[in-house]
Amino acid sequence: DTAVSQTPKYLVTQMGNDKSIKCEQNLGHDTMYWYKQDSKKFLKIMFSYNNKELIINETVPNRFSPKSPDKAHLNLHINSLELGDSAVYFCASSLNGPSESYEQYFGPGTRLTVT
Amino acid sequence: AQTVTQSQPEMSVQEAETVTLSCTYDTSESDYYLFWYKQPPSRQMILVIRQEAYKQQNATENRFSVNFQKAAKSFSLKISDSQLGDAAMYFCALGGANSKLTFGKGITLSVRP
Numbered sequence: 001d002t003a004v005s006q007t008p009k010y011l012v013t014q015m016g017n018d019k020s021i022k023c024e025q026n027l028g029h030d031t032m033y034w035y036k037q038d039s040k041k042f043l044k045i046m047f048s049y050n051n052k053e054l055i056i057n058e059t060v061p062n063r064f065s066p067k068s069p070d071k072a073h074l075n076l077h078i079n080s081l082e083l084g085d086s087a088v089y090f091c092a093s094s095l096n097g098p099s100e101s102y103e104q105y106f107g108p109g110t111r112l113t114v115t
Numbered sequence: 116a117q118t119v120t121q122s123q124p125e126m127s128v129q130e131a132e133t134v135t136l137s138c139t140y141d142t143s144e145s146d147y148y149l150f151w152y153k154q155p156p157s158r159q160m161i162l163v164i165r166q167e168a169y170k171q172q173n174a175t176e177n178r179f180s181v182n183f184q185k186a187a188k189s190f191s192l193k194i195s196d197s198q199l200g201d202a203a204m205y206f207c208a209l210g211g212a213n214s215k216l217t218f219g220k221g222i223t224l225s226v227r228p
Contacts, residue, residue, distance in 0.1 A: 033215070043221075
């Protein structure tokens, strides 16, 4: 009955590799997000999709490419991984609109370690 | 631009006592929402409480309540009857129609038995 799921939960890889993180939500939400939490625990928005359309892209290097095949899925592909990409990546979803509260539900996070 | 400031990096509270975590924010939007999220060592982000800016009444969820001062742009979280399970990192967050959450730096709360 997981509301927002991410795979994998842990990812260890070498510099220069390409990797993907998958996210799925079964809440019927229309908006999905990717956040990055750095080593100091600071959380920052990366991307947001509403009904498969990109609505937020926060000055993220173009090595990061989100893809939303449908409104229940938002995947994150990272090319040419760098040491500085090591972080925890959170997927989240919400139901947005004039009568909604914009409350976001988070996945369990993916800890990415680049060696 | 939206900003959220949590100036205290860490706090400690005795079990069963009350603690207040501070947060201030800034936004130019008139319609916005404020949240407190809890992140225990498991790293799962858990919503603790939500406040709609247009509501004057402070939100309450069991032992958790907020003191929302809109004019002062202040949004503090009060935890009553603290329990060992409350030990975690707490993040204040600001959201709205632009669909993104802006987080503060977080505060680490420890609970002494």
